Amino acid sequence: xxxxxxxxxFFALLLPFAxxxxxxxxxxxxxxxAAWLLALAPALIFLHFTTFLDEVSSGATITxxxxxxxxxxxxxxxxxxxxxxxxxxxxxxxxxLIVLYSGGYLKGHEHQGRFFSFxxxxxxxxxxxxxxxxxxxxxxxxxxxSITSFLLIGFDHRREASRRAAIQALAVTGLGGLSLLAxxxxxxxxxxxxxxxxxxGSGGAMRDSALYATALVLLxxxxxxxxxxxxFHFWLPNAMEAPTPVSAYLHSATMVKAGVYLVMRLNPAMGxxxxxxxxxxLFGGAxxxxxxxxxxxxxxxxxxxAYTTVASLGLLVMLTGLGSEHAVAAAAxxxxxxxxxxxxxxxxxxxxxxxxxxRDVTKVGxxxxxxxxxASAAMLAAISMGGLPPMFGFLAKxxxxxxTAGATPWLILVTLAALAGNALMFAVxxxxxxxxxxxxxxxxxxxxxxxxxxLWLGPxxxxxxxxxxxxFSNVVHVLVSSPMATAIGGIPAxxxxxxxxxxxxxxxxxxxxxxxxxxxxxxxxxxxxxxxGMLAAIGWGPDRGFDQAIRGLIRASAAITxxxxxxxxxxxxxxxxxxxxxxxxxxxxxxxxxxxxxxxPDLPFYEWTIIIIALIGLAAIVIAKDRLTAIVSLGIQGFAxxxxxMLLGAPDLSFTQFMVETLxxxxxxxxxxxxxxDPTDHRPLGEKLLDMAIAGTCGLGFTLxxxxxxxxxxxxxxxxxxxxxxxxxxxxxxxxxxxxVDFRGVDTLGEIAVVMIAGLAILxxxxxxxxxxxxxxxxxxx
Amino acid sequence: xxxVIFGSIAPYLTSLMVLFSVFVLxxxxxxxxxxxxxxxxxxxxxxxxxxxxxxxxxRRALRFxxxxxxxxxxxxxxxxxxxxxxxxxxxxxxxxxxxxxxxxEFAFSSVLFFDIGVYLVVVGSITSIALALEERESD
Numbered sequence: 001x002x003x004x005x006x007x008x009x010f011f012a013l014l015l016p017f018a019x020x021x022x023x024x025x026x027x028x029x030x031x032x033x034a035a036w037l038l039a040l041a042p043a044l045i046f047l048h049f050t051t052f053l054d055e056v057s058s059g060a061t062i063t064x065x066x067x068x069x070x071x072x073x074x075x076x077x078x079x080x081x082x083x084x085x086x087x088x089x090x091x092x093x094x095x096x097l098i099v100l101y102s103g104g105y106l107k108g109h110e111h112q113g114r115f116f117s118f119x120x121x122x123x124x125x126x127x128x129x130x131x132x133x134x135x136x137x138x139x140x141x142x143x144x145x146s147i148t149s150f151l152l153i154g155f156d157h158r159r160e161a162s163r164r165a166a167i168q169a170l171a172v173t174g175l176g177g178l179s180l181l182a183x184x185x186x187x188x189x190x191x192x193x194x195x196x197x198x199x200x201g202s203g204g205a206m207r208d209s210a211l212y213a214t215a216l217v218l219l220x221x222x223x224x225x226x227x228x229x230x231x232f233h234f235w236l237p238n239a240m241e242a243p244t245p246v247s248a249y250l251h252s253a254t255m256v257k258a259g260v261y262l263v264m265r266l267n268p269a270m271g272x273x274x275x276x277x278x279x280x281x282l283f284g285g286a287x288x289x290x291x292x293x294x295x296x297x298x299x300x301x302x303x304x305x306a307y308t309t310v311a312s313l314g315l316l317v318m319l320t321g322l323g324s325e326h327a328v329a330a331a332a333x334x335x336x337x338x339x340x341x342x343x344x345x346x347x348x349x350x351x352x353x354x355x356x357x358x359r360d361v362t363k364v365g366x367x368x369x370x371x372x373x374x375a376s377a378a379m380l381a382a383i384s385m386g387g388l389p390p391m392f393g394f395l396a397k398x399x400x401x402x403x404t405a406g407a408t409p410w411l412i413l414v415t416l417a418a419l420a421g422n423a424l425m426f427a428v429x430x431x432x433x434x435x436x437x438x439x440x441x442x443x444x445x446x447x448x449x450x451x452x453x454x455l456w457l458g459p460x461x462x463x464x465x466x467x468x469x470x471x472f473s474n475v476v477h478v479l480v481s482s483p484m485a486t487a488i489g490g491i492p493a494x495x496x497x498x499x500x501x502x503x504x505x506x507x508x509x510x511x512x513x514x515x516x517x518x519x520x521x522x523x524x525x526x527x528x529x530x531x532x533g534m535l536a537a538i539g540w541g542p543d544r545g546f547d548q549a550i551r552g553l554i555r556a557s558a559a560i561t562x563x564x565x566x567x568x569x570x571x572x573x574x575x576x577x578x579x580x581x582x583x584x585x586x587x588x589x590x591x592x593x594x595x596x597x598x599x600x601p602d603l604p605f606y607e608w609t610i611i612i613i614a615l616i617g618l619a620a621i622v623i624a625k626d627r628l629t630a631i632v633s634l635g636i637q638g639f640a641x642x643x644x645x646m647l648l649g650a651p652d653l654s655f656t657q658f659m660v661e662t663l664x665x666x667x668x669x670x671x672x673x674x675x676x677x678d679p680t681d682h683r684p685l686g687e688k689l690l691d692m693a694i695a696g697t698c699g700l701g702f703t704l705x706x707x708x709x710x711x712x713x714x715x716x717x718x719x720x721x722x723x724x725x726x727x728x729x730x731x732x733x734x735x736x737x738x739x740x741v742d743f744r745g746v747d748t749l750g751e752i753a754v755v756m757i758a759g760l761a762i763l764x765x766x767x768x769x770x771x772x773x774x775x776x777x778x779x780x781x782x
Numbered sequence: 783x784x785x786v787i788f789g790s791i792a793p794y795l796t797s798l799m800v801l802f803s804v805f806v807l808x809x810x811x812x813x814x815x816x817x818x819x820x821x822x823x824x825x826x827x828x829x830x831x832x833x834x835x836x837x838x839x840x841r842r843a844l845r846f847x848x849x850x851x852x853x854x855x856x857x858x859x860x861x862x863x864x865x866x867x868x869x870x871x872x873x874x875x876x877x878x879x880x881x882x883x884x885x886x887e888f889a890f891s892s893v894l895f896f897d898i899g900v901y902l903v904v905v906g907s908i909t910s911i912a913l914a915l916e917e918r919e920s921d
Contacts, residue, residue, distance in 0.1 A: 652816070655806075663826050663829065666829050667911065667912060670912065737810045737811055741817070742893050746873070749860065753856055758907070763914055766915060
């Protein structure tokens with residue numbers, strides 16, 4: 001039973017990827033109706049995960065999985081507790097609705113199949129992210145969500161704005177991903193744990209570590225970029241370039257919550273410190289206010305919603321940072337509520353755009369009679385967003401005020417931030433739901449009418465879920481919210497809040513929110529102009545900063561490239577050999593390892609003969625009149641060295657040396673003729689002397705190093721190993737060859753790949769040369 | 783460089799050298815030799831042939847583009863490493879047929895194929911460089 005359940009979970013995690021693979025084909029065969037088929041995948045996974053509800057709500061944590069790369073401590077292992085289960089249900093539940101919605105929204109689009117494929121890939125990545133137990137698995141899925149988000153934002157790749165937004169999102173979240181990886185590795189290094197379950201079980205090991213601050217900053221770098229916290233919030237509104245299903249799914253309900261998920265996940269192990277309780281509410285609160293204010297400024301429905309999403313994410317981070325029992329409960333409730341109402345509102349915005357042809361809030365009105373279903377979904381969702389009963393959003397907001405109500409100055413500040421943020425979101429939420437549907441009917445680019453079932457099913461289902469979950473809150477709390485709060489807080493929690501209003505500070509604060517919200521709503525047009533004027537006065541924002549940074553990066557790389565890569569061969573050679581000389585001399589001098597003066601060698605006459613031949617070869621190179629003679633003389637010297645190797649008993653080496661010398665003489669001579677250089681050297685004297693000095697220093701450096709090496713004691717460990725085992729394990733008596741092909745086979749494989757790539761590169765160089773350069777000028781080139 | 787004597791002797795010299803390079807390759811595991819040095823010998827053989835008789839006879843004789851030979855070599859080496867996965871041993875573990883091959887006393891192993899791959903990469907890459915350089919000289 002246990003075994004088969006594990007296997008099922010494994011397949012459930014893979015199913016979205018399989019569905020993504022068949023999506024293009026299914027769409028080609030069935031058109032937009034493929035949505036009904038493809039939505040089965042998330043629906044089935046949703047059902048599979050509901051089977052865990054029972055176990056998880058009784059306090060169990062399910063961990064299972066398979067070894068992936070055991071040598072690196074990487075497992076494909078999942079951790080299912082209240083937190084990951086809630087996320088998994090949201091991802092798959094909303095995912096199914098989004099797939100259906102995409103079926104209607106992109107009906108007839110030439111790349112609809114590709115779109116289904118991307119969105120299912122994303123779903124698989126996101127699902128993997130939230131259930132991952134292993135650090136590296138978490139990271140892999142985290143990056144996968146960034147990449148699929150990039151693909152989806154840039155889906156309409158012919159538009160420049162889409163491409164820019166996609167690259168921006170990838171750059172910001174990708175950098176955050178690297179920060180996350182570094183943070184996870186620091187945590188793994190400190191605690192010795194490679195899994196979240198291990199980390200959660202390690203108690204306060206991380207909190208007490210000296211590296212706590214480093215790890216926290218790195219991890220938050222990942223979480224804040226992903227969850228669009230101020231000042232990294234700018235990529236999220238730009239990501240609205242994506243088709244609306246993507247905005248509804250990735251950029252409100254799921255992906256942007258990955259950062260919040262991470263923070264919640266780490267709370268029991270890393271939370272409850274001064275740093276944690278300062279940084280998180282500070283950044284969260286700032287994000288909440290900035291998002292709320294900027295939302296008011298927008299007229300595009302999607303952008304209004306996008307900025308309120310930024311605000312909501314800030315609120316969630318703030319609550320998690322507070323960490324009290326009520327704050328954790330509020331975070332859990334608000335996360336669920338937000339996914340439902342924001343997903344619904346985004347889809348509504350998409351329907352309006354699709355049916356009326358515009359999503360500018362100042363250009364639509366009175367659609368209520370034309371689109372009754374959409375209008376009611378919008379109203380329900382907005383009520384939830386405004387935190388009014390009888391919606392789930394109301395429960396969340398009450399709990400938020402329970403959490404923040406307090407008498408310390410810090411809590412009062414937090415309460416004020418929450419109050420302002422909630423009021424702003426209240427106003428914007430109703431602006432999105434009321435302005436397009438009520439008031440005078442306006443002329444829109446398209447003649448608006450109710451969308452097909454595929455379009456209104458998603459928003460309606462989510463909006464109704466907002467009511468249903470609130471009405472049956474006792475069941476929802478037992479199955480979902482309480483286990484989730486338990487997982488975030490790390491201690492058993494029980495949420496009891498219901499729609500029945502209860503007199504107290506929270507209710508008073510709620511009423512205050514409503515009053516403020518209504519006030520903002522009524523003067524929203526005036527406020528919009530005011531904020532626009534304010535922003536124009538500031539002039540600069542992180543969005544422009546991003547462009548400036550990218551431009552600066554490109555300019556700097558161009559400058560560096562043209563400084564280093566100027567195409568002058570003589571300078572390249574000079575720099576390379578100077579560096580070689582420095583590398584040879586510096587260690588010997590710094591560590592005082594210069595060799596002792598060697599005794600005069602006592603060699604037999606034939607060895608002397610060979611050495612003298614080598615010296616004659618060298619002298620010939622120096623005095624040679626033309627280049628060809630010099631190259632051949634180089635060969636004399638090389639052959640002499642090969643003979644010395646032979647005499648010293650290294651036949652393999654000498655053999656290779658012979659061949660290499662032969663070939664290099666042949667190839668150098670061929671290159672010479674190809675380059676059509678003058679046969680003689682035309683360098684001015686100064687340059688000649690400089691080159692001579694560099695060459696001499698290099699030669700002297702090698703000589704000294706070799707002398708030093710032979711004067712040191714010889715470590716025979718490796719030689720002994722190879723002598724002992726070469727024949728017994730590797731069945732070869734030629735140790736050199738056995739090392740090459742067996743003991744160090746991977747090295748050799750890499751080397752031959754390099755040989756081949758170098759060959760290809762040289763071939764390409766030879767091919768382009770004749771046309772690219774007209775007639776080589778006589779000059780110091782070789 | 784195209785003299786009558788060189789031109790007449792080059793084919794024989796080349797065939798001898800290629801033959802010798804194969805010999806060097808195969809004895810490599812126990813005696814001095816191996817894929818790398820064998821490849822260098824064969825490459826110089828083709829370079830000599832090219833200098834003596836022109837590039838196109840060499841290309842005809844080789845049948846394949848030398849770079850393709852090089853690629854085949856890299857593939858052979860990589861695949862010989864993958865064989866070990868079938869025996870649940872790490873990549874590139876040397877595997878030896880226990881009793882020779884088909885009754886003949888002969889060291890038949892994945893290592894041999896690895897070395898043949900090295901040989902082909904070296905022959906292919908260096909020959910293609912040498913031939914490309916020689917080609918320009920003749921036009």
